[in-house]
Amino acid sequence: MPAGEQAIVSELVLEASGLSKTYAAQIGQPARQALVGLDLVIQPGETFGLLGPNGAGKTTSQKLFLGLARPTRGTIRVFGQSPENPDVRNRIGYLPENPYFYQHLTGEEFLRFCGGLFNLPRHLVEARTDQLLAQVRMQEARKVQLKKYSKGMLQRVGIAQALINDPELVLLDEPMSGLDPVGRHEFRELILDLKRQGKTIFFNSHILSDVSEICDRVGILVEGRLAAQAAVDDLKRQGRELETLFMETVRAPKAVAATA
Amino acid sequence: MNLMSAGHIMALAHQTWRELLRERLVSGAMLASVVILLIAIPLGGLSLGQDGRILADLGFASLEVTSVLLVIVAGAQMLPREWERRTSFLVLSKPVSRTSFLLGKAFGLLAMGTLLVAVQAVILLFLLALRGLEVWPLLGQLPLVLLQTMVAASLAVGFSAFASTPVTLLATLALYVTGHNLDSLQGLAAQLPWPSKTLLAVIGHILPDFSLLDLKNRIIHGQSLTPGLALAAVTHGVSWCVLALSTGILAFHRREA
Secondary structure (H helix, E strand, O other), X not given: OOHHHHHHOOXXXXXXXXXXXXXXXXXXXXXXXXXEEEEEEEOOOOEEEEEOOOOOOHHHHHHHHHOOOOOOEEEEEEOOEOOOOHHHHHHEEEXXXXXXXXXXXXHHHHHHHHHHOOOOOHHHHHHHXXXXXXXXXXXXXXXXXXXXXXXXXXXXXXXXXXXXXXXXXXXXXXXXXXXXXXXXXXXXXXXXXXXXXXXXXXXXEOOHHHHHHHOOEEEEEEOOEEEEEEEHHHHHHOOOOHHHHHHHHHHOOOOOOOOO | OOOOOHHHHXXXXXXXXXXXXXXXXXXXXXXXXXXXXXXXXXXXXXXXXXXXXXXXXXHHHHHHXXXXXXXXXXHHHHHXXXXXOOHHHHHHOOOOOHHHHHHHHHHHHHHHHHHHHHHHHHHHHHHHHHOOOOOHHHHHXXXXXXXXXXXXXXXXXXXXXXXXXXXXXXXHHHHHHHHHOXXXXXXXXXXXXXXXXXXXXXXXXXXXXXXXXXXXXHHHOOOOOOHHHHHHHHHHHHHHHHHHHHHHHHHHHHOOO
């Protein structure tokens, strides 16, 4: 294939087809359908925001994209491969919803540990640790144990660990939750900076204003179903607020909402 | 597909080792075990007279029980806690296979077990030397204590891949205690009617035989440790470590976040 054509046929970052997940019944709890028939394609360099009420299936989607859970039905390809292949995850950075990190480690030890999990050379891990701690303004607390960090500090070190491998795809689960307005502003700037670098960003959020400012495209999950998808620019052109689309979609969960 | 990576295993073992070292339970238990040795040996000397062999027996028994108990308690909590605190999600979202994850955690625990045995052994041998006992012949027991600690740690990690902490604790302790008393179990089986007799006899043959790894009486009482006996003990111990960890890996591959 000529080089020109090769550039046109770009690899899809993420492709989900008919993706469903049902958690089996447990003692005292019935079986729960967390995701139903999700069809989704994410292009390289795109910033996609997945919205939805609590329990809509947003976190489950990310777990499936990372191979942490297995779909009941349907398929997922990340960079053309199964997410259960550990090698695929060399190209992914992930920030979980609540920063569950090893509390006994200091900030810099934690980043070194995460760098080690990507088998990066030691000098590169050191350089990236310094660079990222500076980027998230955590140099002064680098030798403090994570158990002494505030929620905002954990979130900062969390995004730093998600970027330690210079990933092509960044998955962020509720990255703004628990942050004060200053923290949210800084985080938004950081995500916009990643976007300018051409990273593909997929994030779950409740905060519509952030999503509207950052994302190219949004999807709204209701009771495990992708009830609406829209390009943010199209919404703006139509003079529609994201909040209006969100509320209409959430209030009419069974209806198949129009794709803007 | 990358099923196992030495780099990942090392990174996780180092993290686990550091976590255990900084954990109050482990550092407290290590301190307590040293204090027990420091008190038990001189007191034992007073009450038991000057029989150094009995003191050595007491010391090695204390060393073994403390090390085994500690790795069982730490190992039983290890994977359930990773799952509960969701730290496993963070690690498994990186290019780390579940095999590497479990082996990394297990090797970190085994390293901690080795440190426990080594620290206590130095103190024990020093105290025994102070009482005029020749310690060099006793060194042969140390690798076997270490092997028992490793089998117990592997069983705890293996169980914890699919069971809760209390179930893991009970199951591993039950295997350890029964494994030291397989002769009694076989003796009991002989007295029972069929089918209990056959059932108990079969169970007695498939459980780990910890008494095979417990040769301290033989060593302390001056009997030689033949190469055949040593080889049988090492083969038995290593096989059980491999079996327990392999079972744990298989179960861990099936777990979902």
